[in-house]
Amino acid sequence: MSNGNMNLTLKVWRQSSNTAAGKMENYQLGGVSPDMSFLEMIDMLNDQIIRKGEDAIAFDHDCREGICGMCSMFINGEAHGPNRGVTTCQLHMRSFKDGDTIYIEPWRAEGFPVVKDLMVDRAAFDRIIQSGGFVSVNTSGRTMDANAIPIPKDDADKAFDAATCIGCGACVATCPNSSAMLFVSAKVSQFALLPQGHPERKERVLNMVKQMDEEGFGNCSNIGACEVQCPKNISIENIARMNREYLSASVKPEN
Amino acid sequence: MKLDGKIPEGPLDQKWNKYKNSVRLVNPSNKRNIEVIVVGTGLAGSSAAASLAEMGYKVKAFCFQDSPRRAHSIAAQGGINAAKNYMNDGDSTYRLFYDTIKGGDYRSREANVHRLAEVSASIIDQCVAQGVPFARDYGGLLDNRSFGGTQVSRTFYAKGQTGQQLLLGAYSALSRQIGKGSVKLYNRHEMMDLVVVDGKARGIIARNMITGEIESHSGHAVVLCTGGYGNVFFLSTNAMGSNVAAAWRAHRKGAAFANACFTQIHPTCIPVSGDHQSKLTLMSESLRNDGRIWVPLHKEDAEAIRAKKLKPTDLPEERRDYYLERRYPAFGNLVPRDVASRAAKERCDAGFGVNATGEAVYLDFASAFMRYGKTAATVQGVHNATEDQIRELGRKVVAGKYGNLFQMYEQIVAENPYQTPMMIYPAVHYTMGGLWVDYELMTTVTGCYACGEANFSDHGANRLGASALMQGLADGYFVLPYTIGNYLADEISTGAISTKTPEFIEAEKAVRERLEGLFKTTGTETVDTYHKKLGKIIWDYCGMARSKEGLEFAISEIRKIREEFYKNVKVPGGMTGVNTELEKATRVADFIELGELMCLDALDRDESCGGHFREEFQTEEGEALRVDDKYSYVAAWEFTGDPSAPKLNKEDLIYENIKVQQRSYK
Structure with missing residues (x-):
């Protein structure tokens, strides 16, 4: 056997x-x-x-x-x-x-230099998260009760679906532009869909996109290969949501 | 060695509050001058590193993976317990405490477990605040499900990816601090030794896994959050890289290793299919909420199924044996893991196994499909639904709850679990044993702490499902950040710690020599060969059932493996650059020493309790038979210089609040 x-x-x-x-x-x-x-x-x-x-x-x-x-x-x-x-x-x-x-x-992309053989360096993804992929809440046993803000099941489910991204980088490797927008948009979407993410919504998307560009990842030209090859079936709708978030953050940065 | 648990005085439910109110604090300006090393970035490590940095300490975080987000906490599936009582089913802090002590078969510390139950609710609040997308009901509130060993629903979850969502929450908190420069991250670094200066942990020696450099890192305290040692078995549900090296090296530097033989064999894993296999895959315990476990009632049916002459779906109800429901009517399929695993082994050993190897039982969702389907049909107003329609509606509900698990199963087994029952068998999953820690989570090396699975403290001889995530985050978010201050308050005038001292130089040299030694053999066998040999011995003699004779045999075999390993292992490549075989070799060397300790510990414990089942000690019904008057203690083993001759120290377990009794789930 x-x-x-x-x-x-x-x-x-x-x-x-x-x-x-x-x-x-x-x-x-x-x-x-x-x-x-x-x-x-x-x-x-x-x-x-x-x-x-x-x-x-x-x-x-x-x-x-x-x-x-x-x-x-x-x-x-x-x-x-x-x-x-x-x-x-x-x-x-x-x-x-x-x-x-x-x-x-190995994955081949400017943002993912080869370390050895099939091993690449994906620290760029970590740096993108470090630039804004979080809710700024300190550890405290005194946050509000977990059930204090009801969240519509549909929003919670969509946030979850986006949050199942495993950060493997297949989207980048697949994209002819080496774009990391599926990865970045999954995190932006997760927090955009949840009330806890709203206070930092604008800075988050601006900072993460800025970092993404600095890391040498390309732009999205709506090819859709990333969604097809994503092992977690992260939807390209997230990229559309990120673009909307980015646009509204860019147009009215003061509000 | 003196073991002082440092349990605070006072009534059980006031100990933690009293401790927090009287513990010494470090003022913000002093925190900025204190450095803490955190090794491991799973739930315990990420949460500890983030919290310490938020408080103002300077933190250095280490992980061997390419990113902290990949620590093996990510693979936890089913859920996290918390005594919120959102379900109004009678849950409380006390009940969570009681279930955990009882589930651990009365071999854990009351004070630690009560504290865990107390902080559990804050964990859920914290995670929701971080944007962790837990499962919710249609009203927008959090949903719960049940896990083994309890009669309430207190498990919060995010489909079958709860560990992933919680770890990404902690990782995002950690990332925020890295982004601020409060935490310095050392990814692809493996801890090779603990450095002790004047009796205090002052740093670590780490290997940069990209360059191969051996580096010294100093700190005022060292926190080990390096997980469990299930990979000693070679085949386990752990990640390939999960290892005991950090804990074991701390042990060799003076940290007592407690209850090494308390390992958890998880009842519902995908069975072994062949000797090419590199790891085993868990099917979450949450599946036992809806799946029913059975084997054929008659041996001839089991034989026909094994010979593929009969399909499980064709076997009528009256010819099935739902053995957990039969033996344990009160808890049914939701008995604790050790009980469920032994019951599966018992049926398979008796000849009722259902796959080619005879080592598998069924986990069947057929009745859940119908139950959920009927509700769905009613809700959707589908009248006169056919049985097939109902089943289809039910399958959709089940897919919503466990979809990714069913998909994983199908990938591995190439059978559709929506059509035919899953086949499952117990596999190594978690280790309750670990570094001995006091109430403050400090090991027996001053200034060296252990959190999460790496310590021994909360789960006794058997951990309940969904409690590992709870403990990892409790330790990292809510316990260590308080307790470490009590030690660091004495460090405010220490100043920066130099790595140029003889202790660091010596330790670095020793690590280098140890690694270089592995290249000096003219060996012919691969590292994996020894790992597999070791794993098989431990599984056969220190796995689900143990005996004096078997353990003595295992110990002599492991000594032979150790000797042979150093003579004949073949490690290609060199010290510099990426060398994955060198990484494996150092880990396996430590596993070999630990494996012997596990057997020695199991041999010392002349009783059965939780996951430690000594065949000589069982009740007439085949349940674990504890010997409380002799073994109600934590076995804390001290390294003596010879891995074959550790010294046993005992911490007596004192139960002031719970009546110790024979565990019953009937």
């Missing part, structure tokens, strides 16, 4: 460091089981590489259940591979066929 019988040709981006030149390397891997996750297949490949005394392929991963947002990988030209609504760690080898050739590359 453990060992499968798929044979694969893997073409993997290898780059020893941020400043080194990278290239695609060829690997043959046999005995792959369709029940393996994609990352378990990479584990198997790494086991083979290590036993040869070579440097293991570096890749980001942690929870392996689709929630931490750490895994990335551009697989056959698609962020998180061919399936919709899943991260790379949730992709299973049953989505591939015996004899397939699979191309595996």
